[in-house]
Amino acid sequence: MTTTSAPSVTALTHWVDGARDETPAERLLDVHNPATGEVVTRVPMATVADVDRVVAAAKAALPGWRETSMTKRAQVMFAFREQLNARKAELAEVVTREHGKVHEDAMGEVTRGLEVVEFACGMPHLIKGEHAEQVSGGIDIWSIRQPLGVVAGITPFNFPAMVPMWMFPIAIAAGNTFVLKPSEKDPSAANLIACMLKDAGLPPGVFNVLHGDAVAVNRLIEHPDVAAISSVSSTPVARHVYETATKQGKRVQALGGAKNHMVVLPDADMDLAADAAIGAAFGSAGQRCMAVSVLVAVGDAADRLRPKLEERMAKLTTGPGNQASSEMGPLVTAEARDRVADYVAQGEAAGADLVVDGRTLRVDGHDDGFWVGPTLFDNVTTDMSIYREEIFGPVLDIVRVDSYADALEMVNASEYANGVAIFTNDGGAARRFQHEVEVGMIGINVPVPVPMAYFSFGGWKASLFGDTHMHGMEGVRFFTRAKAITGRWPDPSHRGVNLGFPTN
Numbered sequence: 001m002t003t004t005s006a007p008s009v010t011a012l013t014h015w016v017d018g019a020r021d022e023t024p025a026e027r028l029l030d031v032h033n034p035a036t037g038e039v040v041t042r043v044p045m046a047t048v049a050d051v052d053r054v055v056a057a058a059k060a061a062l063p064g065w066r067e068t069s070m071t072k073r074a075q076v077m078f079a080f081r082e083q084l085n086a087r088k089a090e091l092a093e094v095v096t097r098e099h100g101k102v103h104e105d106a107m108g109e110v111t112r113g114l115e116v117v118e119f120a121c122g123m124p125h126l127i128k129g130e131h132a133e134q135v136s137g138g139i140d141i142w143s144i145r146q147p148l149g150v151v152a153g154i155t156p157f158n159f160p161a162m163v164p165m166w167m168f169p170i171a172i173a174a175g176n177t178f179v180l181k182p183s184e185k186d187p188s189a190a191n192l193i194a195c196m197l198k199d200a201g202l203p204p205g206v207f208n209v210l211h212g213d214a215v216a217v218n219r220l221i222e223h224p225d226v227a228a229i230s231s232v233s234s235t236p237v238a239r240h241v242y243e244t245a246t247k248q249g250k251r252v253q254a255l256g257g258a259k260n261h262m263v264v265l266p267d268a269d270m271d272l273a274a275d276a277a278i279g280a281a282f283g284s285a286g287q288r289c290m291a292v293s294v295l296v297a298v299g300d301a302a303d304r305l306r307p308k309l310e311e312r313m314a315k316l317t318t319g320p321g322n323q324a325s326s327e328m329g330p331l332v333t334a335e336a337r338d339r340v341a342d343y344v345a346q347g348e349a350a351g352a353d354l355v356v357d358g359r360t361l362r363v364d365g366h367d368d369g370f371w372v373g374p375t376l377f378d379n380v381t382t383d384m385s386i387y388r389e390e391i392f393g394p395v396l397d398i399v400r401v402d403s404y405a406d407a408l409e410m411v412n413a414s415e416y417a418n419g420v421a422i423f424t425n426d427g428g429a430a431r432r433f434q435h436e437v438e439v440g441m442i443g444i445n446v447p448v449p450v451p452m453a454y455f456s457f458g459g460w461k462a463s464l465f466g467d468t469h470m471h472g473m474e475g476v477r478f479f480t481r482a483k484a485i486t487g488r489w490p491d492p493s494h495r496g497v498n499l500g501f502p503t504n
C-alpha cells in the first residue's frame with residue numbers, strides 16, 4: 001500500500017454520527033484488489049483531530065443509548081441481523097474485492113460474524129445480574145452489569161467483517177457506544193456494516209468508523225474518553241496496545257498472532273488428516289489466525305501423509321476470489337506476497353526440503369495480482385525461521401517427531417498458543433492432549449477449532465494479552481462492569497447505632 005496514485009477512484013470516508021464524514025482527508029492511501037493489483041478505493045488516514053471528533057460523537061451519543069431500553073437495543077440488533085442476512089452476499093463481495101479470499105470463504109466469514117449478532121440479540125438475558133435474599137436481617141444483595149462508555153475496536157485485515165462483529169454487537173447491545181478502527185488494507189466492509197446498522201435503526205453516533213493507522217490507534221489508546229480497547233492484530237502491535245492502554249488505566253483485550261500446530265498420531269485416519277491439513281493451511285491463502293502452519297507428524301505419519309498432501313495440492317485451484325473455480329485467492333498486498341516469498345527462500349536456505357514451491361505460480365490474465373501458491377516444506381526443524389515465525393501465507397511445514405511426548409513438548413514450547421489440533425482415533429490420547437496442552441483453543445480431529453459465538457474465542461501466551469477472550473460470556477463481561485447493591489427497607493428492628501461489623 002502506498003500513498004495514493006489513483007485520484008479517479010471514489011475515496012472512502014470516516015463514518016461519524018450516522019453519516020459519511022465530509023471533513024477533507026489530509027492523507028489517503030490506496031486500497032488494491034489483490035487479484036488484479038488495481039486500486040479500488042482510497043482510505044483516509046485519521047489525524048489526532050479526526051480521532052477526537054469521532055470520539056466526541058460517540059461520547060455525545062452515549063447518554064441516549066445507554067438509557068434506551070434493553071428491549072429496544074435488542075430490537076436494533078434483531079433488525080441488523082435481518083440486514084446482514086439480506087445483504088450477506090453484498091458484504092462478502094466487498095470482502096473478496098479488497099482481501100482476496102474466495103467468495104464462499106467470505107460468505108463463511110460473514111456467517112460467523114452473524115452468529116455473534118444473534119448471540120448479542122439475547123443481551124437482555126445475558127446481562128442479568130444475581131440476587132440473594134435475606135443475606136442478613138431484612139437485607140438483600142443484588143448485582144447488575146452496566147456499559148463501560150465509549151469503547152474502541154482495532155481490527156486486522158484478515159477478517160474485515162467477522163472480527164469487528166466479535167466486538168461491536170456485544171458492546172452496543174450492552175449499551176456502549178463504539179469506535180471501530182478497521183484495517184487500512186481492506187477498509188470498505190466497515191463502512192458497509194455502518195450503513196446496515198443505520199438501516200437497522202441504530203441512532204447516530206452509537207457506531208462510528210475511524211480509518212487510519214498507528215496515529216489513530218495511539219490516539220484512541222491515550223484518549224481520556226475511551227474506556228476500553230478491544231484489539232486483534234499481530235503480536236508486536238497487540239503487546240504495544242496492551243502495554244500502553246493498560247498504563248492509561250483502560251480495560252484491554254489484545255489478541256495477537258499465531259503459529260498453529262496440527263499433531264497427527266500414527267493411528268489417525270490419514271485421508272481425513274490430509275484433507276483437514278490442506279483446508280486449514282491453504283484456506284484464505286493461510287491468512288487466518290487459526291490456520292494450521294505446522295504439521296507435527298508422529299512416527300511414520302509423515303511418510304504416509306506427505307504423498308496424500310502432494311496429491312491434493314496438485315489439484316488445488318488458485319485464482320481470483322470472485323471466480324467460482326477458485327479455491328484459494330491471492331495474498332492481501334504486494335508486501336505480504338514478498339514477505340511470504342522471502343520466508344520460503346529462508347526455509348530453503350536453512351535446509352528444509354521444499355516439496356512444493358508456490359512462488360512459481362502464475363494466474364492467467366492476472367499478472368499483477370499478489371500470488372503465492374500453496375507451498376509445502378518437509379523436515380523442518382524448530383530452529384528455522386519458517387517454524388518459529390508467523391508467515392501468514394499458504395506455507396505448510398512438516399516437522400517429524402518420534403513420539404506423542406515430543407509433539408506435546410514442541411507445541412508447549414511455542415511462543416504462540418492460539419489454536420492446536422490433534423488427529424487420532426485414540427480417545428485416551430486425545431483426552432490426555434486436551435488436558436496437557438498449553439493452548440487456548442483445541443481441535444480433536446477438527447483442524448480449525450474456532451468456537452461458536454456462545455463460547456469464547458482466544459489464545460494464550462503471545463496470542464492474547466489481557467484477561468478475557470472474545471465473545472460468549474467473556475465478551476459480555478469485557479464490555480460491562482459489575483455493581484453490587486446491598487439494600488433494606490426501613491424496619492423498626494434496625495434502629496440503634498452500631499459501630500461493629502455485622503455478625504449476621
Ligand code: NAD
Binds near residue numbers: 233235240258458
Ligand atoms: P497488524 O498488526 O498489521 O494490524 C492490525 C491493526 O493494528 C490494524 O488496524 C492496523 O492499522 C493497526 N496497527 C498496525 N501497526 C500498528 C502500530 N505500530 N501501532 C498501532 N496500531 C497498529 O495485523 P494485520 O496484518 O492486519 O493482521 C494479521 C495479524 O493479525 C496476524 O498476526 C494474525 O495472526 C493476527 N490475528 C489474530 C487473531 C486472533 O484471534 N488472535 C485474529 C485475526 C488476526
